[in-house]
Amino acid sequence: MTRMTPEPAVTPEPAVIPEAAGTAEPVAAGPAGNAVPSGPPWTLAAIDQALHASWAADTCSPDDVERAPWQPDNPAWGHCDITELVVNDLFGGDLIVGEVHDGAERAGHHWWNLLPSGLELDLTREQFRRGQSVGAARTVRRPPGPLPRRGAEYALLRKRLTEHLGPLPEPADGTPPHP
Numbered sequence: 637m638t639r640m641t642p643e644p645a646v647t648p649e650p651a652v653i654p655e656a657a658g659t660a661e662p663v664a665a666g667p668a669g670n671a672v673p674s675g676p677p678w679t680l681a682a683i684d685q686a687l688h689a690s691w692a693a694d695t696c697s698p699d700d701v702e703r704a705p706w707q708p709d710n711p712a713w714g715h716c717d718i719t720e721l722v723v724n725d726l727f728g729g730d731l732i733v734g735e736v737h738d739g740a741e742r743a744g745h746h747w748w749n750l751l752p753s754g755l756e757l758d759l760t761r762e763q764f765r766r767g768q769s770v771g772a773a774r775t776v777r778r779p780p781g782p783l784p785r786r787g788a789e790y791a792l793l794r795k796r797l798t799e800h801l802g803p804l805p806e807p808a809d810g811t812p813p814h815p
Contacts, residue, residue, distance in 0.1 A: 678801055683726070684759055686800035691715045695789045695796075699744060712763035718790040719760050720747040722797060724778055725807045727751050734773035738766065746770045 688711050696706035700714030707713065720731055729751040736743045748758035764770070783790055798804055 678726075682801065683723075686797050687715075687719060687722075687759055688712075689800055690793055690796035691719075692796075695793050697786065697789075703743065710763060710765060712760040714763070715793075716747040716758075716760040716763070717745075718786055718793050720749050721778070721783075721790055721807070722794055722804070723749045723757060723759060725794075725805055727757075730775050731778055732756060732773050732775050734770040736764070736768050736770055738768045743768060750775055 691711040693701075693706040695718065696714035697717060700706075704713065712719075724731060727749065729749055732748050732750050734746050734748075736746050746760075746764075748756060748761070750756055761770075794804060
């Protein structure tokens with residue numbers, strides 16, 4: 637399987653232009669200043685940029701905050717679980733979970749996506765900046781129904797993403813996105 641991890645976003649969030657090219661639809665100014673319609677289809681770069689702009693301390697996993705506080709210079713920290721669910725909402729497929737190790741010590745789990753094409757997509761791998769390793773990965777299906785934990789953070793991340801990308805598809809399992 638091929639793993640794809642985008643480079644960290646370094647451009648500011650796009651400016652919204654009320655009308656462009658004679659349309660009444662809002663459009664965003666892309667990194668080069670060109671007008672890009674909001675809503676699908678999105679580029680992977682646009683999704684990555686929107687995620688970077690949407691992650692915050694209030695959506696960070698409490699388990700990860702116990703190890704290190706969330707910081708704006710490492711926005712992906714503590715967001716893999718809810719990010720992979722949102723990516724699953726967008727593209728479908730399965731989930732992958734692996735064990736995180738900090739040296740010889742087990743330091744939790746890391747989640748990413750297996751797209752229907754077989755491509756692995758990890759939009760939060762950049763959070764590991766202290767030499768942590770991820771191993772013992774296994775593929776799992778997304779559980780149906782409401783999330784047993786972090787439902788409020790997942791809903792908040794989805795809400796913030798809609799502010800950057802426009803309407804998102806319903807979750808893959810058909811469960812409404814709000815807890």
